Amino acid sequence: xxxxxxxxxxxxxxxxxxxxxxxxxxxxxxxxxxxxxxxxxxxxxxxxxxxxxxxxxxxxxxxxxxxxxxxxxxxxxxxxxxxxxxxxxxxxxxxxxxxxxxx
Ligand code: FES
Numbered sequence: 001x002x003x004x005x006x007x008x009x010x011x012x013x014x015x016x017x018x019x020x021x022x023x024x025x026x027x028x029x030x031x032x033x034x035x036x037x038x039x040x041x042x043x044x045x046x047x048x049x050x051x052x053x054x055x056x057x058x059x060x061x062x063x064x065x066x067x068x069x070x071x072x073x074x075x076x077x078x079x080x081x082x083x084x085x086x087x088x089x090x091x092x093x094x095x096x097x098x099x100x101x102x103x
Contacts, residue, residue: 002090002101010096013037018061020052023100028089030098031072033059037091038072039100045077045084 005023013019013032020042021028027042029052040061042052049065056062060078061070068082075086090101 002103004092004099004101006097007039007091007100008098010093010098013098016056018052018054018056020050021100023102026102028100028102029061030091030100031056031061033072037093037098039089039091040070040072040075041087041089044068044082045086046080046082051086 007021007023008030013030015032018029018031029040029042031038042050044051044063046068049063051061054062054064059072061072066081068080069078070086071078075088077085092099
């Protein structure tokens with residue numbers, strides 16, 4: 001079952017942005033796209049670069065290291081050297097806070 005962790009303030013995450021947070025030892029990248037919140041693992045499945053230091057474009061995150069591409073909503077590996085999908089996590093808004101559900 002999921003455990004919900006307080007990850008960030010809603011105000012920390014601008015539209016189209018990504019931020020990195022550590023929740024209970026797990027590196028999580030949080031995104032806001034068209035007003036919706038998403039979370040994925042913050043380690044690229046290729047060589048563990050921090051995706052929160054990458055670029056968000058058209059619903060995807062581009063890895064800063066070798067430009068691997070993942071679909072944010074699903075974690076699906078789309079291109080570049082990445083072959084394995086990213087873990088995704090549910091996000092809940094509670095007042096001014098964003099909570100992430102981790103297994
Ligand atoms: Fe992300 Fe290589 S570490 S593409």
